[in-house]
Amino acid sequence: MDKTDIIASPNRLVWAGLLLLALAAPFLVGFDLYLIHVGITISFNVALATSLWMIWSLGVISFAHAGFMGIGAYASALVLTKLGLSMWYGLWIGAVISALFAMLIAVPLMRTRAVYFFMASWAVGEVIKRNFAYFKDFFGGWDGVFDIKPPVLDLGFLQIDFADRLAYYYLALFFVALTVWIIYRMNASRTGMIWWAIHENELLAQHTGINVFRQKVVCFTIACTLVGVTGALYAHYQTYISPKSFDIWKSEFALVHLIVGGLTTVGGPVAGAISLTMVDEALRATGYFRTIFFGVVLIASVLLLPGGLETIPARIRRLFNRKSKE
């Protein structure tokens, strides 16, 4: 696309600005290690929330999302600790295993609808987590898997060790940008429109010749693959994972990011994940009050800002229009 195209569409301008800001962020915060850590956490949360939003384009919310993140993370971690292969292999193995499981589970899971889907997917996520905890010899039980080394990129002339936090930030940023871009493109494509058609009216979609069941399985599988990659990145960043890292709360917070951000465009989950992760980290100093404040912020944003953060530009525009009329 050429330059005029960017200026013509304000959305692209915002996306480009956001990406530039994310690229420049470590310089802006003066390479503060804690703030870079916050940046990496934000990246993971954005990937989690946007891929959950992709499932939402079918009209359902999956509570098994953190579970599939766990599958990617465990697969990649075990490939390293048992087979000695680095993350460059583990990432793709994790994605493939996550995709296979997602496809197998989606076939029975997609029979359920609406509220029942929430709960059935919740059961799936919980069984995944409990299995990690139960098979102690293979998955390490509740103690989890230790010593998951970050990878080293050897280009011959240049060696990048991703144990360095700054390097990992850019790695995470690359994959998150890729995830968001894939989801954005899928959503704008014909397939994305088919998913929104299913979201609006499943019966009608079926009658216009859409294979609803197949589309649902495909969408679920793609979203779970993307979150599996995120899980692998998460495992190699934290260097330690346990079943507790992938419990229902993780899926619920991804849902909260979605709702606070807004449900109709991909910008919603991105905005929600960025702002709420920041709020959460800012409240860290308040100790016990952290969860209480977070709850208050959550309720207030749902009740006072229906539609989420993504409606703010439209609200501001409306405000100016009203003023110019007067």
Place this chain on the structure above:
Amino acid sequence: MSDFLQMGLTGLSLGLMYALIAIGLTLIFGVMRIIQYAHGEMFMLGAFALYYWHAELGLPYWAGVAFSAGLIFCLGAVLQVVLFKPLQGKNILYSLAVSLGLVLIISGSGQLLFGTTTKGIPSAVSGGMLIGGAYLSYERIVISAVSIGLIIALWAFLRHSVTGFAIRAVAEDPQTAALQGIRTDRVHWIAFGIGSAMAAIAGCMMGTLLSIVPTMGFLATIKAFMIVIMGGLGSVIGALIGGLILGMIDSVVTTTISGDIAIILSFVVIFLILVFRPSGLFGQNWD
């Protein structure tokens, strides 16, 4: 043989208590079509209200149960009017988000106010008896009797009282009910209050039998949702049967194999029920 009887009796009393929590939740969903994720927090607050009344102030036990139920009824009604009323008719996700916020606030402030140590409520009756080699404490008998009594009372209330008729009418079709002159707003807060109060009474019973901590609400929410989904949302009889199934799985599998397997198995059972009956055992098809 006596082992099986013991497991059966434990499972039955556990199942009845679970059913009591779940029926409150199913009532709230059936009438308002909202997900009340903070239902377990009502259960927790109910138990703590009895704890302060009975163990700290030394006031009589049964009056404490009534006090706790009344308190949580008012709390539920206020929450409905303040928080859930503006979300009426919106996507179910919004009520999920708001009640998730409530969970964070209530359990967070619970840990601040009540402390994180485990507490116990002294029970009202003591002793027990042997039935065919299985030991059954009077406490469990009383608790089961209270559960059965409350479930029958709720059923009779919904079936025969004027308010009960109104609640069922709103659950069936809110707009037609409003056209018939039923004040749906009033029905909403009454149903929310009753549902919460039932969770509070279940909390009192559970707190007497086991111990109480401010974080126990989350587990109760999980159990209640498992039961309600299994039985079908909005169905009282489904919640009762679902509660008994879950109680039996908990009791039998925990004693014969292990607690971890019991949880995995109960989730697998729910998943299978939903795959073969996508709206639960007795549920209608909500969209």
